[in-house]
Amino acid sequence: MAMIGKLVVCGVGLIGGSFAMALRKAGAVRHIVGIGRSREALSRALALGVIDEASDSWAEALDGANLVLLAPPVGQMEQVMQAMAPHLGDRTVVMDAGSTKRDVIEAIYRHLGPQLGNVVPAHPIAGAERSGVDAAFAELYEGRKVVLTPLPENEPSAVLAVREAWEACGATIHEMPAQDHDRVFAAVSHLPHLLAFGLVHDLAGRANAEQLFGFAAGGFRDFTRIAGSHPEMWRDICIANRQALLAELDEYLAELAYLRALLLSGDSERLEQHFSEARAARNTWAEQFAKASSSE
Amino acid sequence: MAMIGKLVVCGVGLIGGSFAMALRKAGAVRHIVGIGRSREALSRALALGVIDEASDSWAEALDGANLVLLAPPVGQMEQVMQAMAPHLGDRTVVMDAGSTKRDVIEAIYRHLGPQLGNVVPAHPIAGAERSGVDAAFAELYEGRKVVLTPLPENEPSAVLAVREAWEACGATIHEMPAQDHDRVFAAVSHLPHLLAFGLVHDLAGRANAEQLFGFAAGGFRDFTRIAGSHPEMWRDICIANRQALLAELDEYLAELAYLRALLLSGDSERLEQHFSEARAARNTWAEQFAKASSSE
Numbered sequence A, B: 001m002a003m004i005g006k007l008v009v010c011g012v013g014l015i016g017g018s019f020a021m022a023l024r025k026a027g028a029v030r031h032i033v034g035i036g037r038s039r040e041a042l043s044r045a046l047a048l049g050v051i052d053e054a055s056d057s058w059a060e061a062l063d064g065a066n067l068v069l070l071a072p073p074v075g076q077m078e079q080v081m082q083a084m085a086p087h088l089g090d091r092t093v094v095m096d097a098g099s100t101k102r103d104v105i106e107a108i109y110r111h112l113g114p115q116l117g118n119v120v121p122a123h124p125i126a127g128a129e130r131s132g133v134d135a136a137f138a139e140l141y142e143g144r145k146v147v148l149t150p151l152p153e154n155e156p157s158a159v160l161a162v163r164e165a166w167e168a169c170g171a172t173i174h175e176m177p178a179q180d181h182d183r184v185f186a187a188v189s190h191l192p193h194l195l196a197f198g199l200v201h202d203l204a205g206r207a208n209a210e211q212l213f214g215f216a217a218g219g220f221r222d223f224t225r226i227a228g229s230h231p232e233m234w235r236d237i238c239i240a241n242r243q244a245l246l247a248e249l250d251e252y253l254a255e256l257a258y259l260r261a262l263l264l265s266g267d268s269e270r271l272e273q274h275f276s277e278a279r280a281a282r283n284t285w286a287e288q289f290a291k292a293s294s295s296e
Helices: A014-025 A039-047 A058-062 A074-087 A102-111 A113-118 A156-168 A178-204 A209-214 A218-223 A231-240 A242-265 A268-295 B014-025 B039-047 B058-062 B074-087 B102-111 B113-118 B156-168 B178-204 B209-214 B218-223 B231-240 B242-265 B268-295
Strands: A004-010 A029-035 A053-055 A067-070 A093-096 A122-124 A145-148 A172-175 B004-010 B029-035 B053-055 B067-070 B093-096 B122-124 B145-148 B172-175
Touching (some): A004 A014, A014 A029, A014 A156, A029 A039, A029 A058, A039 A053, A058 A074, A067 A074, A067 A156, A074 A102, A074 A231, A093 A113, A093 A156, A102 A113, A102 A178, A102 A231, A122 A156, A145 A156, A156 A172, A178 A209, A178 A231, A178 A242, A178 B178, A178 B209, A178 B218, A178 B242, A178 B268, A209 B178, A209 B268, A218 B178, A231 B268, A242 A268, A242 B178, A242 B242, A268 B178, A268 B231, B014 B156, B029 B039, B029 B058, B039 B053, B053 B058, B058 B074, B067 B074, B067 B156, B074 B231, B102 B113, B102 B178, B102 B231, B122 B156, B156 B172, B178 B231, B178 B242, B231 B242, B242 B268
Parallel strands (some): A004 A029, A029 A053, A067 A093, A145 A172, B004 B067, B029 B053, B067 B093, B145 B172
Antiparallel strands (some): A122 A145, B122 B145
16 A cells, blocks of 8 residues: 555544554554544643644644544534535545444535545444543454445545555455445444443332342343443434434334233243244354454 | 251252352262253263262152252253152252242242242352353352342241352352342343343344344444353243243333434433433443452
8 A cells, every 4th residue: 555644633532543553553654643622632642652743723734634534423523524624635535433424424425525536434343432542552453344335426546545544454344335334333233232221221220229230240241331332422323323223223122022922921932932043143143253353 | 067968959050060069169068969851961960070979869869868959940940849849858958049039939839838948949140151061160159149039938947058058159148039039130130131132133034134243243242142041041031030021121111212212302412311321320330240250
């Protein structure tokens, strides 16, 4: 890949910080500029050597930039695009790192119309409950998937530049339509988060909450781990993707209605069959996932 | 505690096998007899030295027995009690290890009426997705909780013998009414299992299941870990405790209906508040749980 002369990272947290560190480790970047709403976070990123320069001016930051990663909280994407738009040159490639894609694409059309050829929607499948630049590390993307949902207007050269940058971080690249992306992640990520937050909230509100939590054990710990995730981030994701999330939630409610009926009628045969099929699917997946995670 | 001269374990799997191994390690037992429906499992337990003797006769096994642990699948508890009842002497203390208690107590009243003083309902909070005697180990109960739901008819000496046996395994003992037990575990264990089985089953049945699972990651892995649990065991637990489980499921469905309304109306403020409260409760619990698990 071509060396990235100047990289701009907007939002130097876990995602943006790890991207910067990975590219630097790969020797794929010369100069890294951080920009974002929190001066404190930028100073910290500078102190840690994650970025070379902290900027509070899009005009300065974008001057001569080859690649920009937009990794602010999803809910701030619009303001960020609005602020950068007047300063974005013709030769700068831009990508985001948002967990939802249709809302980001709408914002791109709304604010970055003149640069559509160079703005590539992307979603690295990484990250965790932890956040902030202190949690960032160069290996975060190794063996992880990055989903691109390119626009029809995207220049092949811009998509290629984005692919190469993520590949330099050790990720594997997948492309799909934005609508498919949002449906897939509503099912395997956003819904489970909603369900876990919901269960913990439900129990925490009970009169005997202390007793309940007192007897919760390892199964509960793992099931609710994602309820420890960042509330603002997940609020933004759920709201941004609420159309697909509501569709998934309704499918799941139908599933629960069926299980409820089996319980009510005491249909142990169908219940066992249901559990067996779920276990088989889960174990098959878990084996493949473990293999993929360890071999990469 | 008094040395257990003869211990009988019915169902020498993870739970029964680990109990036998723990008592032997503690030097608290002289002779261990295994009994159960599977000759193969008993031979394996014998070969592993978990038991000293495999029996297929309750008359022989119970002759001179001081303590009996009933650890068959929950669904077989009735048959086991029926089979042992005619041979159960006045001085043998019996306990079960079932995950549900009201159904076990009903079976005790039905089949072990003459020995009520010595039959103590118990539930060790341990175990996992793994099962079978090969998964058993002496430390399984160290630092774990065991819940006793004694009958009004229980002799204090029998309850004490049961307490001491579990304490010798390294467990801490809690007592509560059976109804409370079943409600607590419906909330923190049985419902999460049902929800996890349900989600995996839902996704596995989709036309694009392969694509969905292909993008599932670490959050999904932890959330669905308990969907890898034993289908027959969880069928039995769900059916045995279906009254409390249905009540918990309905509470949870009300919670999901509320979250659904927040999504529909795009109420990001309440959604974030909900997530924040859930995260705070989850993190507080997780810290305490980790501390309790490591210090014991």
